[in-house]
Amino acid sequence: MNDHSHIEFNGENMTTPIYMDYQATTPMDPRVLEAMMPYFGAKYGNPHSRSHAFGWEAEAAVENARAQIASLIGASPKEIIFTSGATESNNLALKGAAMFYRDKGKDHIITSVTEHKCVLDTCRHLEQEEGFKVTYLPVQENGLIDLDTLKEAITERTVMVSIMSVHNEIGVIQPLAEIGKICRENKVFFHTDAAQGVGKIPLDVNEMNIDLMSISGHKVYGPMGVGALFVRRKPRVRLRPLINGGGQERGMRSGTLSPPLCVGLGEACAIAEAEMASDNERIRLLAKRFHNAINDRLPDVILNGDDEHRYWGNINLSFAYVEGESLMMGIRDLAVSSGSACTSASLEPSYVLRSLGVEEEMAHTSIRFGIGRFTTEAEIDYAVEHIVTAVEKLRAMSPLWEMAQEGIDIKSIEWADH
Amino acid sequence: MAYSEKLIEHYENPRNIGSFEKDDAGVGTGLVGAPACGDVMKLQIKVSPEGIIEDAKFKTFGCGSAIASSSLVTEWVKGKSLDEAGEIKNTDIAEELALPPVKIHCSVLAEDAIKAAINDYKEKAAAPAKGEAAE
Structure with a gap:
């Protein structure tokens, strides 16, 4: 082809x-590529270098991108963690929260049967390898989950509910605000895989009571190979990292960030917010x-x-x-x-x-x-x-x-x- | 899916699409496959009193390989005796169209369709004039 x-x-x-x-x-939007280009060239610093201008310049670019992403979803920049893409974000959200809260008597996750494979496969892993229980909510004929069924599925042991925002295959939008309200009332975290939703539909993590949100770069006219995870600070969501190392990204995702990719995702979000x-x-x-x-x-x-x-x-x-x-x-x-x-x-x-x-x-x-x-x-x-x-x-x-x-x-x- | 040129050519210019009146004497109809499996083939043969397949037609619901396989066999059966047509093997079809491994079942279905059409013709021939007598 x-x-x-x-x-x-x-x-x-x-x-x-x-x-x-x-x-x-x-x-990729040409404006995104334009914003990224300098960071493939002259602006090559490591954003984690604290001792010289090359590092400061790269760090400023990454922090600006973080703010652009946060702004699009009504979050604080401190709540944005860069990842390699939505698959990693979904893995980190699900495994990270599940493993962190397991010691606190939480061993139950609720998701739906029509989630993306990377959510379903991660849930299967938690069931089979880590002993979690997972409820897979059915969907109605229109593709939407039933809120009463969700309410009934929540127990004292439920740590989180993971329901995607916009469906990759059929495009339906789940009732996010209603799901978020139910989750908050029951003190259960709400994770949404918003790979297909960010920049496409208005999303506000506070209005919708979203605690964790997965974001993809290449579904929002940005570059492949970069994504983000929104991790709420108040009330705080804690995650056990999947990748250990130098403690970057508040310790939740070690590894040197890629300034061009971060800048690309940030610029894509800024364009989406404006347009x-x-x-x-x-x-x-x-x-x-x-x-x-x-x-x-x-x-x-x-x-x-x-x-x-x-x-x-x-x-x-x-x-x-x-x-x-x-x-x-x-x-x-x-x-x-x-x-x-x-x-x-x-x-x-x-x-x-x-x-x-x-x-x-x-x-x-x-x-x-x-x-x-x-x-x-x-x-x-x-x-x-x-x-x-x-x-x-x-x-x-x-x-x-x-x-x-x-x-x-x-x-x-x-x-x-x- | 990477398909051979021959397969694509059959898909784009399928031979012998259509239907014969299935109650006509001399017509054998094979209907194989299932909608739920994603392919259904209807293959019909028109047989001369001497037992030679004079004409063949098909209609297929299915992927490109299924359409090409059925198109190909309508060409192959024409001019053959029933016995000769019954000897067409799915492997011949698969080889001719260079079917990828996951599409071999399309050639199996085409072979089944020929056999079903031949059987239908033979059954009708064995119980002649049933339709006419009823009228």
Whole structure:
């Protein structure tokens, strides 16, 4: 896939494939790269060097970045810990708090079945290797957790609740403020994996009573290889570090910081804070244009996840009677991702869609379309044309579509498993 | 997924898409796979009184490999006797399209589809004029 070509569509020039995989990674904003560049060059100091100007200069840049990140989420700079990315942040939040408070009779964690793999895998590790108990909350058909179920799951032994902000696969926004309120009332820490949420939706750690928040650089138009963890100071959350060493980052994450990466994440957050409202309005209009056009022209297309509590930069659609991987081959000019089994090594359809109660045959037909800061209206229109053509072609060769048109209920047929 | 040129060519220009009237004498229909597994193939053959497959059509719900496998076998069975067509092996299909290991099941499904179509034809031939008598 190193082939990029230039095409003209409706009088506009564009490059294909068109990037619609913003949940996998966001392209870096050129302003971010510009801010980072000096720290790859002349400003090469170690931010932990206290004895000379090279160190002071790097330290000032890192602290400025810390303040930019904090400002975006309503935190204090002292509450921001730099990490290598959201996976490390999630590991540190979950393992760090679990291991620290285990001696205080806390050995229970609550999360949900649709969390990102790095949260689920960390929870599994704590269960199997460290003897913790984990409650995996189910989600409703719209992808959201039920608050009463959450309340019932909390016990005296619960140390934390970990629920993601914006879902990477289906874009739904969990009721963060309500979850935070419940957690605070029950004196349980609230961790949220906000990799897909930071810079996309307004987040305020105090209004939402969030105690720990994982942040990713490359999902917010910043660089890969850097992330952050918000760790609340009042009331204080204590973590046992995963990485021991020189005691950087308040002892919670040793190791020399990378000033260019920290500066990049900081600048990305500053841009997001300044432009979130206008960005979101643009993205919402493009998403509506896309979704409406698809619905107008194709029957039997289902939007996965709640249609109200969602970040519109993520549109996950199931195209009934068309298998996801073959559709992706048919829309090769679009860079997208699929919940279909055939695109994964395991041949299992998406566990997220299955958790929503999406039937397996529909889970096989799903594609996630990402819309972001650099998506244009012409790209959306081109994508729609491309998708409609491919779906119509594949439906014309689908035996399931043929049966549906003949009024045969696919569920009435006895299919052999293979 | 890295696919061979031949596979992509079959996916982009599939041969023999369509359906025969499945109640017609001389038509055998094989429907294999399951929607929940992500692939369903319908393969139909039209057999001459001499027992030669004169025409074949398919419809497939499935990944690119499944579509290409079924397209390929519709080409292969044409002109063959039922016995010859029944000898087509999934390994031949997999080799021709250079299927990656995780996609071998697509070629197995295509082989199953041929066998199912042949069986359906034979069963119908053994119980002739059932549909006509009922009318």
